[in-house]
Amino acid sequence: MKVKGTVHKYGDNVDTDVIIPARYLNTADHKELAAHCMEDIDIDFVKNVASGDIMTAGQNFGCGSSREHAPIAIKASGISCVIAATFARIFYRNAINIGLPIMECPEAAADIEKGNEVEIDFDTGVITNITKGHSYKAQPFPDFIKEIIAEGGLLNSLKK
Amino acid sequence: MGQTMTQKILAAHAGLDKVTAGQLIKCKLDMVLGNDVTTPVAINEFEKAGFTSVFSKDKISMVMDHFTPNKDIKSAENSLKCRSFAGKYDITHYYDVGDMGIEHALLPEKGIVASGDCVIGADSHTCTYGALGAFSTGVGSTDMCAGMATGEAWFKVPSALKFNITGKLPEYVMGKDVILHIIGMIGVDGALYKSMEFSGEGLKNLSMDDRLSMANMAIEAGAKNGIFAVDEVTKAYQQGRVSREYTVYEADPDAEYEEVYDIDLSEIKPTVSFPHLPENTRTADNWGDVKIDQVVIGSCTNGRLEDMEMAARILARKHIAKGVRCIVIPATQSVYLECCKRGWMETFINAGCAVSTPTCGPCLGGHMGILAKGERAVATTNRNFVGRMGHPESEVYLASPAVAAASAVTGKISEPSEIM
Numbered sequence: 309m310k311v312k313g314t315v316h317k318y319g320d321n322v323d324t325d326v327i328i329p330a331r332y333l334n335t336a337d338h339k340e341l342a343a344h345c346m347e348d349i350d351i352d353f354v355k356n357v358a359s360g361d362i363m364t365a366g367q368n369f370g371c372g373s374s375r376e377h378a379p380i381a382i383k384a385s386g387i388s389c390v391i392a393a394t395f396a397r398i399f400y401r402n403a404i405n406i407g408l409p410i411m412e413c414p415e416a417a418a419d420i421e422k423g424n425e426v427e428i429d430f431d432t433g434v435i436t437n438i439t440k441g442h443s444y445k446a447q448p449f450p451d452f453i454k455e456i457i458a459e460g461g462l463l464n465s466l467k468k
Numbered sequence: 469m470g471q472t473m474t475q476k477i478l479a480a481h482a483g484l485d486k487v488t489a490g491q492l493i494k495c496k497l498d499m500v501l502g503n504d505v506t507t508p509v510a511i512n513e514f515e516k517a518g519f520t521s522v523f524s525k526d527k528i529s530m531v532m533d534h535f536t537p538n539k540d541i542k543s544a545e546n547s548l549k550c551r552s553f554a555g556k557y558d559i560t561h562y563y564d565v566g567d568m569g570i571e572h573a574l575l576p577e578k579g580i581v582a583s584g585d586c587v588i589g590a591d592s593h594t595c596t597y598g599a600l601g602a603f604s605t606g607v608g609s610t611d612m613c614a615g616m617a618t619g620e621a622w623f624k625v626p627s628a629l630k631f632n633i634t635g636k637l638p639e640y641v642m643g644k645d646v647i648l649h650i651i652g653m654i655g656v657d658g659a660l661y662k663s664m665e666f667s668g669e670g671l672k673n674l675s676m677d678d679r680l681s682m683a684n685m686a687i688e689a690g691a692k693n694g695i696f697a698v699d700e701v702t703k704a705y706q707q708g709r710v711s712r713e714y715t716v717y718e719a720d721p722d723a724e725y726e727e728v729y730d731i732d733l734s735e736i737k738p739t740v741s742f743p744h745l746p747e748n749t750r751t752a753d754n755w756g757d758v759k760i761d762q763v764v765i766g767s768c769t770n771g772r773l774e775d776m777e778m779a780a781r782i783l784a785r786k787h788i789a790k791g792v793r794c795i796v797i798p799a800t801q802s803v804y805l806e807c808c809k810r811g812w813m814e815t816f817i818n819a820g821c822a823v824s825t826p827t828c829g830p831c832l833g834g835h836m837g838i839l840a841k842g843e844r845a846v847a848t849t850n851r852n853f854v855g856r857m858g859h860p861e862s863e864v865y866l867a868s869p870a871v872a873a874a875s876a877v878t879g880k881i882s883e884p885s886e887i888m
Contacts (some may be wrong), residue, residue, distance in 0.1 A: 321656055321745060325853045330832040334535060334542035336509045348855040368657040368690060372851055373832070374592040376509055376608035397661050397692055398592055402608035452492045452622070462610050463517040466618065 309430045311388035311409070312438075313361040316353060317422040318346075320366035324378040324399065327370065333377055341377050342384035359386035362428070364420050366392065370399025376406060383408040389428050391435065391446070393417040404453055405462040411435065416444035470720025472628040473695050474663040477603040477717050481586040489627035489724070497527065498602075499581055500615035501589030503571055503828075504532040508546045509609035510590060511553050514616060522557045523619030529561035529580060529589075530554050531571035534828045536564075539835040569800025569826045572596035572684060572768035576676075577800055579709030583698050583716050588612070588621050593768050593850065595686045599679035600706065601698035601716065606687060626663045626692045629654070630725040633670035635734035640884035642778065643678025644770055644848065644868035646731065647685045648739040652749030653729070659691035662726065665719065667697040670733050676705040677774035684769045685850050688746040738883050740846075741866035744854050752883045758865065762845040763794040763876040764857075765869050766824070767831045770848035771799025773806055775869040780812035782873035782884055783819040789879030794821040795837045801826060821876070833857045839864075846875045 326348045328341055335341065346353040363382065369392035370378060379402050382390065390403070393414040403410045409430060416435045420426060424439040433446040449457065459465035471479065471486060479487040481495035502510055507530050522528055530550050535543035547564070554562035561580055568574065572593050575581045581597045587604040588594065590612035597604035607621065615621050631650065637643075651658070664686045666679075674682075679696050686694025696702070698716045706714065737751040765771075765779050776798055788794045796816050798804040804826065807813045816823050829836030831849040839845055839858030844865065847857065852864035865881060874884040 323851075323853045325832070325851065325856050329855055330505075330534075330834055333505045333832075333834075334540060334546065336512060336546075348860040368660065371656060371690060372592065372687075372853060374590060374594075374606040374608050375505065376590075376610060377505075379608075394657065394660060396657070396690060398606050398608060398687075401611065405608060405610035450492065450624075462614055463513055466614055467517060 310427060311360060312427040313388055314358065315420055315422060315424045315426055316357065316361060316363050317420065318349065318365040321368045321371055322365050323372035324370055324375050325372055327378040328375065328381040333375060336377065338380055338384040341381040345381040345385045354385065357385050357387065360388045361386060362426050363387050363390045364392065364417055366417055367394050369395050371396035374398045376402045379403040379406050379408045391416050404456055407461045411446040413444050413446035416446065419444065469724050470722040472663060472665055472723045473697065473717050473719045474603055474628060474665065474693060475625055477584060477586060478623060478625055487625045489625050491625045492622060493625060494620050494622050495586050497588060497615055497619050497621055498585040499527055499529060499587040500612060501529045501571060501575065501587065501591065501594060502612045503534050503591055504536060504543065504547050504550055505534045506590035506609045506612060508549045510613040510616065511549055513610055513613040519617040522616050525558050526560045527619065528559050528616055529575060530559055531563045531574060532565060532568055533570050533826065534832065535834050536568065536827055537825065567801060570768045570771055570828055573771055573799035576600060576680060577802060579706065579711060582706055582710040582714035583702060584714050588615050592687045593684050595691065595693050596680055596684040596768060598683040598686065598693050598695035599676065601696055601702055603693055603695065605693045626661055628663045628665050628725050629659055630728045631664060631666045632728060632730050633666055633668035633733060634730065635670050635732040636673040637733045637736060640870045641736050641738060642868040642870060643674060643681045645736050645739045646733065647682040648741055648749050648866060649736055650731065651685065651689050651746050652739065654689055656688060656745055656747045657690040659686065659689040662691055664689065664691045664694040666694065667719070671697060671699055672701060673733060675774060676701060677772040680772065681769050688850060738868065738871050740871060740881060741852055743852050743863040743865065746852060746866060755881045758844065758881040760792060760846050760875055760880060761843040762837060762839060763792060763872050764830050764837055764845060764847040764849060765872050766797025766799060767828065767849040768799065769850045770869050771797055771803065773803050775848065776803060776807050776812055778869045779873040780815045782870060782888065783877065784815050786819055786877050788820045788876040792876055792879050794876040795824060795830065796821045797824045797827060797829065799826055830857055846872050846881055848872050
């Protein structure tokens with residue numbers, strides 16, 4: 309499976325409070341959450357994001373609160389994959405559990421720039437920067453996690 | 469090579485003799501926790517997946533603490549959803565307005581979690597129970613849902629950092645200062661995916677409230693969990709609270725640690741995390757002149773009895789500075805009642821503080837003390853991210869109850885020794 313889109317780039321330590329501020333946690337509605345995604349650090353994100361777009365960031369993406377509303381808001385905003393140098397562990401778990409594709413790849417996170425066109429092949433882990441003509445190899449998921457993703461999330465894998 | 473304390477607890481709950489860092493395992497859970505923000509999402513998933521029973525009605529806790537007493541219609545609907553689910557499945561540990569407290573203060577206080585337990589909670593500060601010598605970690609709502617249905621969760625066995633504690637804290641210096649110092653030293657991802665293990669001869673000088681506030685903030689260094697060796701202080705705390713047998717695990721002498729840090733408590737100074745990351749720590753000589761608009765004393769980090777005691781000690785026969793709002797939030801009903809009995813409530817009110825029923829409220833910018841654009845707060849809470857307590861251009865400075873109370877009196881970030 310491949311995805312392709314335009315990059316929205318952020319820095320290190322993007323926390324779940326800025327991904328979806330707590331003042332909006334009185335709802336679990338995916339569309340409502342998406343309408344406020346990233347607004348405290350990028351008020352224009354919601355306006356600019358298109359379905360299939362890709363988010364990149366530096367170290368420790370998704371640190372802070374365990375709110376699953378954060379990966380839900382990103383996914384519902386149309387983002388097809390988040391690439392970061394590293395992820396905070398609860399966010400990593402939540403993203404996999406709800407079916408938001410994520411890739412840990414420090415080289416890609418450093419080299420890809422805002423607005424670049426990027427294609428990701430989830431089967432091979434190869435990230436291609438079409439704009440720059442560069443490609444990067446992401447850390448593959450452990451088999452255990454591949455199985456959860458193949459089943460379409462944790463609950464589907466449990467029901468089997 | 470031996471195992472760390474965390475690895476021993478995980479091995480026991482996975483039915484294995486031994487585990488090693490990096491290994492993927494499935495563990496049996498002693499407690500699955502959620503609150504009024506994360507539980508409704510878990511209930512939606514539970515119903516969508518078609519589950520019709522919970523693994524144990526006694527091993528699930530639901531605490532209505534974030535937006536309670538409910539601040540608006542949407543949060544009231546969320547609490548109602550939890551209340552209905554808890555009623556339907558006869559959940560033993562369901563706590564609502566009137567008997568609730570902030571979850572991570574409440575569960576240890578009531579003896580619901582204990583040494584040696586394996587606990588997950590859909591709240592990142594679930595790592596707090598490591599203070600009791602339990603393995604305890606934050607997860608999301610889907611993991612909570614799976615935990616409620618199956619009583620199990622998957623984990624990657626963490627490697628570990630060891631903190632060798634010696635010495636004794638100086639006056640007005642608290643566990644909060646120690647953990648802020650450590651986060652400043654190793655950074656907000658300094659313990660990413662790892663366990664932080666606290667032991668050493670100085671542990672006996674740290675009270676349980678100090679340890680709970682330290683384990684609470686392990687997540688702010690990116691850790692999977694924080695855990696304290698079990699000693700007489702732990703056992704005394706659990707006496708009369710925990711009514712079941714619990715297991716004490718000890719790290720092997722040859723356990724493997726990625727790093728060992730020596731922490732001499734006598735050298736810790738009052739420490740404040742400046743905006744907008746907990747790792748931006750400064751001691752008094754570098755605070756400068758930071759005028760403040762609000763002080764919050766409370767939260768799952770610092771709303772316990774000793775925190776209230778320290779605040780009352782500093783605020784006794786004093787008044788907070790003109791133009792400063794000071795909000796005191798005892799973390800549980802029992803702490804609140806003790807504040808009344810011991811005369812601290814009178815101290816707080818005479819000093820000009822507002823005292824609230826238990827709630828997470830302002831810590832996450834939920835309600836009960838939201839900041840306007842450009843305002844600054846000193847808070848005993850755990851996060852100072854952009855917009856955490858309100859407007860994206862407001863600022864939060866993290867501190868101990870001693871520093872927070874002293875700052876309320878002077879109107880700027882201050883050491884307790886300035887006014888005592």
